[in-house]
Amino acid sequence: MGSVKKKDWPYELALGGLILAGSLLWGINWWSARPLFIDEANLARNLYDRSFTGLWQPLDFQQYAPPLYLVLTKACGELLGYGERALRLPALLAAFLTLGCLIRIGRQLDLGRWVLLPLALLFVNPEVLRYVGELKPYSLDLAVAALLLLLGLSWPRADWRWALVGSLVVWLSLPAVFLLAILPLPRLWRADRKTWLRWGGVISCWLVSFGVLYWLVLAPSVGKSLLTTFHAPYFFPLPGRSYFSWEQVLRLLLAQPRLAFGFTAVAIGWGLLMTLAGGWATKGKTVVLLILPTLLVFAVSSLEKYSLIPRLMLFTLPGWWLLATLGTRALWQRCRHQAVCAFLLLLGWGIVLPGTNVLRHYTQPLQFSDARSLTINRADDYTPVVHKSAVPGYDYYRRIHPASATDTGIVAASTLQEQALHGNYVVLYDVLTKAENREQVRQDSSWAVEHGATEVRVEPLYRSARLYVRFPEAD
Numbered sequence: 001m002g003s004v005k006k007k008d009w010p011y012e013l014a015l016g017g018l019i020l021a022g023s024l025l026w027g028i029n030w031w032s033a034r035p036l037f038i039d040e041a042n043l044a045r046n047l048y049d050r051s052f053t054g055l056w057q058p059l060d061f062q063q064y065a066p067p068l069y070l071v072l073t074k075a076c077g078e079l080l081g082y083g084e085r086a087l088r089l090p091a092l093l094a095a096f097l098t099l100g101c102l103i104r105i106g107r108q109l110d111l112g113r114w115v116l117l118p119l120a121l122l123f124v125n126p127e128v129l130r131y132v133g134e135l136k137p138y139s140l141d142l143a144v145a146a147l148l149l150l151l152g153l154s155w156p157r158a159d160w161r162w163a164l165v166g167s168l169v170v171w172l173s174l175p176a177v178f179l180l181a182i183l184p185l186p187r188l189w190r191a192d193r194k195t196w197l198r199w200g201g202v203i204s205c206w207l208v209s210f211g212v213l214y215w216l217v218l219a220p221s222v223g224k225s226l227l228t229t230f231h232a233p234y235f236f237p238l239p240g241r242s243y244f245s246w247e248q249v250l251r252l253l254l255a256q257p258r259l260a261f262g263f264t265a266v267a268i269g270w271g272l273l274m275t276l277a278g279g280w281a282t283k284g285k286t287v288v289l290l291i292l293p294t295l296l297v298f299a300v301s302s303l304e305k306y307s308l309i310p311r312l313m314l315f316t317l318p319g320w321w322l323l324a325t326l327g328t329r330a331l332w333q334r335c336r337h338q339a340v341c342a343f344l345l346l347l348g349w350g351i352v353l354p355g356t357n358v359l360r361h362y363t364q365p366l367q368f369s370d371a372r373s374l375t376i377n378r379a380d381d382y383t384p385v386v387h388k389s390a391v392p393g394y395d396y397y398r399r400i401h402p403a404s405a406t407d408t409g410i411v412a413a414s415t416l417q418e419q420a421l422h423g424n425y426v427v428l429y430d431v432l433t434k435a436e437n438r439e440q441v442r443q444d445s446s447w448a449v450e451h452g453a454t455e456v457r458v459e460p461l462y463r464s465a466r467l468y469v470r471f472p473e474a475d
Helices: 009-031 038-049 067-080 084-108 112-124 126-132 138-154 160-169 176-182 193-218 225-234 246-261 265-281 285-302 310-335 339-356 358-362 371-376 388-400 435-450
Strands: 383-386 423-429 455-460 465-471
Touching: 009 084, 009 112, 009 126, 009 358, 038 067, 038 084, 038 388, 067 084, 067 193, 084 112, 084 126, 084 138, 084 310, 112 126, 112 310, 112 339, 126 138, 126 310, 126 358, 138 160, 138 176, 138 285, 138 310, 160 176, 160 193, 176 285, 176 310, 246 265, 246 310, 265 285, 265 310, 265 339, 285 310, 310 339, 371 388, 383 388, 388 423, 423 435, 435 455, 435 465
Parallel strands: 383 423
Antiparallel strands: 423 465, 455 465
């Protein structure tokens, strides 16, 4: 499995078949237009309610997304309607940018037929599959990281192109700052004064751009107690900290190969082994570009400035995949004439790649919410009462979605206890993965019985529920 010849038909067929199969999987899950879950709905509300200039300010509903990503997504909404597919189109296009960049990086690194491996890892990754079809910027984070790695291997000199690209990408993807922090290092090692000055000018442009982004968008959200509390389990703990535990250290360390290669012990162990082999076999700037961004993220996380929650680490995946591929190629070159060793290499990946179980999503597209059905398919003779958990989805599907919008005003949360003790009500709950929301369903059901309801009926849906309550009519 060495370099590819011009007319290597088996490789061409394998590459084409892999791209076709993976693109079909992405396309099916994007086209299924699964209902928006709570964070997506809140982001859609920002996009719909704000002008293009308003997207360059901190968002409402505890949301954050890079301004240029928001502008692109709002443009899709304005042109195609604010439906699920239109709003998720930038995420899908970003995935294909990732694909193209990985192919080009494979040529830069002379991976030959082994370029099939990072492409396969891209297509079988369940987190990638999720965010390819989701109204959040994580698919774009992955694409920008792959693009910067490609440019880092292709553009050796500090010039206006680097100044322009680096100044723009932070407005598309916040994790791009980690790649930008590493990209100059291989060029500055033992560099002359002229090179240092050139890169100093480029880096100054990057810092100015990021400073403006921080001042406009990030500063108002930094240090908010709710966000800090939510992400606390995903900060990397250092010895001596009050919250230090070896369990958390191990969990966060293993979460990275788990994200890259799969959730089984075999996938984690095999992926780590191949990645270490890649680090051992790869020299110079390549290994620096591939591994140091992840190490930098861990350092920043230990200062409680960046969360290691998996969706925020999606941008590190190209480095893991490429290092594992380089390690596999190096081991193959050493043992390809030893049948047992070569067989074990192929067998290892043959076990890992199908282990993510994404093939079922050809016929069972991903789903994380049932907000659409919760909002639309309900009995008409019951007055809706919208629990706070259901407000984002209800507001989106009743006011914004082009196929179902009937309301003109923004809905407010309400409770069953606020209603009169006569008439019919249907209480809508969402995000029942949270214990507090499940408990609220139980409490409202008990309260209705205690106050003389003649009907108390819970209709369970997918991670949501409707509570039908009928009180006697007033005299």
